[in-house]
Amino acid sequence: MCRLTEYLVAATFLMHVPLSASQVYQYQLYPYHTAPSPDQSDGDCGGTLDTMYGDLTITSPLYPSNYPPNKVCIWHVTASVGKIVFITFPAFRVRCLGDFVAIFDGGAGSTELIEAFCKNRDGRGLRTTTNQMTVVFKSNEWITGSGFTATITEVDPYGTCGSPTIARIPAPERIVGGNTAQHGSWPWQVLIKVWLSPPNPGPSDYECVGVLLDSDWVVTTASCIYVTTADWLELTLGEHDRDAWDGTEVSRFGAQMFIHPNFVSGPHDIALIKMASPVTFNDYIMPICLPSSSDVLLPGTMVSVSGWGATSNGGATARYLQQMVVPVVSDYNCLQIYGTAIQIAVDFCAGYTVLGGIDACTGDSGSPLSRRSPTTGAWELHGLVSLFQPCANPYEPTVYARVPALVDWVTATMAMN
Structure with missing residues (x-):
């Protein structure tokens, strides 16, 4: 297997890029396994843009008519300092026989491929972890489609749930025998120390994990905390190395805890902890988003x-x-x-x-x-x-x-x- 194909297969599996091994060759991403420069675009598309003066719209050439064959368009987008870039596709019809759009987190030379895709993608959005994004569009030599229109805006990463500002290391397929995450790449992670008697300077009775939902709310499993009381829970946010001080940690004790009323043991295993005081969001402490009650994860996701x-x-x-x-x-x-x-x-x-x-x-x-x-x-x-x-x-x-x-x-x- 060639090196490029290895990279793309890894990107497919670990970075949620929707390409199967058999599709890698169809996309013909070479030489765009790293983000290219806008000066590699054809003369009538692509370019350098910024979002500091308002939202942007980019389209495939000739949109809404069919885009021409053999086109390469590269846009480099820069947001204001401290912001991140967010892109949505109100309309997307790009054929899969060698045509694709690829989104990179960062400018020219970035290897952080967020996603590459074709076919239909109406309404779906992607965001960076930095204030730069590279968008690549390429068409093949023959059959074309109606193309796409995309809206690009800048958003505030702090307080924007589910939007880490620190890029992830591609995740392996295990915790058992696993791989260390990049410090700060899962900023909603909370280490919970549980005491079964009033807390003391010594070690807690046991530990489990919670997830930050808001500045003063953490969700965890009921089975983790139901045997104790809220003020016997110490929650550490911004944690990475459990055995050393990282300099990013913030600790709070619990003020209230709420166990799901249907929990006895097993099902309905969920609980909420309200912290004694709120935390301030930063690169290492951010909330995750909650899903809709109608969301379903299909088998194999x-x-x-x-x-x-x-x-x-x-x-x-x-x-x-x-x-x-x-x-x-x-x-x-x-x-x-x-x-x-x-x-x-x-x-x-x-x-x-x-x-x-x-x-x-x-x-x-x-x-x-x-x-x-x-x-x-x-x-x-x-x-x-x-x-x-x-x-x-x-x-x-x-x-x-x-x-x-x-x-x-x-x-x-x-x-x-």
């Missing part, structure tokens, strides 16, 4: 999980924040494995059911399962690690609390308190 759980079955918890990518398991297979131990309306499974070896593990309880929204490009919380068998065993995928099914309780509880 690749999703991201991050946590400090054990990196081997029976091993110690991780020192550094870990990350992985796993597929969603069908509800049918999940029920066949776990039966009455779960309620599929509020639970779901993710992981490699046949091979195992890639999974959440001890210490990951409450860890987020997330993916980028197909409509906004922002990261959304779809699951919380709830139940895991001996880590990474075949036919024993992790069970997650199904956040879309529980999101109405989450938002109502936050609004009333």
Whole structure:
């Protein structure tokens, strides 16, 4: 396999670029495996743009008529300092036989391919983690389509949920035996220290994970905290290295906690913690977005999980924040494995059911399962690690609390308190 193809296959699997191995050759992305310069565009399209004076619109050549063959258009977009770039496609009809649009996070030379795509993509948005974006459009030598129109704007990354400003290292497919995340790339991650008696300078009784939803709200699993009280919970945000001071950490104790009223053990495994005082958002502390109650993850959808759980079955918890990518398991297979131990309306499974070896593990309880929204490009919380068998065993995928099914309780509880 050639080096370019290896790169694109990796981008497809780890960075959620919707290209199968067989499609890599159709896209003919070479030489655009890194972001090219606008001066490589044909003379009648592309260019250097900035968003500081308002929203921008770019289109394929001749839009709304069919774009011509053999076109290369490259736009380099710069937002104001401290902003990020957001692009949406109100209309998109680009054929897949060698035609494509590719979006890079950064300017010329960037290797951070956000996504490459063709066919239909109406309404879907993507965003950068920096204040620069490169947009590449290429058409083939023969059949063309009606093309696209895109709206580009700049947005404030702070307070914009699901929009990290620090680029991710492409995630491997495991936490067990896993890979260290880039510090700050999952800024909604919260380390929760749980005491079963009043907190003291010594170590807590155990730890689990939460997810930042707002400046003073954290969501986690009920099974993580139901045995204690809110003021016996210490929440650390901006954490990366559990054994050393990173300089980015902010700690808060809990003020109130709310357990889902239907939780006993297992299903409805979700809880909220209101912190004693709000936190200020920065590069290392940001909230994740909540999904719609109607959102559904189809079987096989690749999703991201991050946590400090054990990196081997029976091993110690991780020192550094870990990350992985796993597929969603069908509800049918999940029920066949776990039966009455779960309620599929509020639970779901993710992981490699046949091979195992890639999974959440001890210490990951409450860890987020997330993916980028197909409509906004922002990261959304779809699951919380709830139940895991001996880590990474075949036919024993992790069970997650199904956040879309529980999101109405989450938002109502936050609004009333």
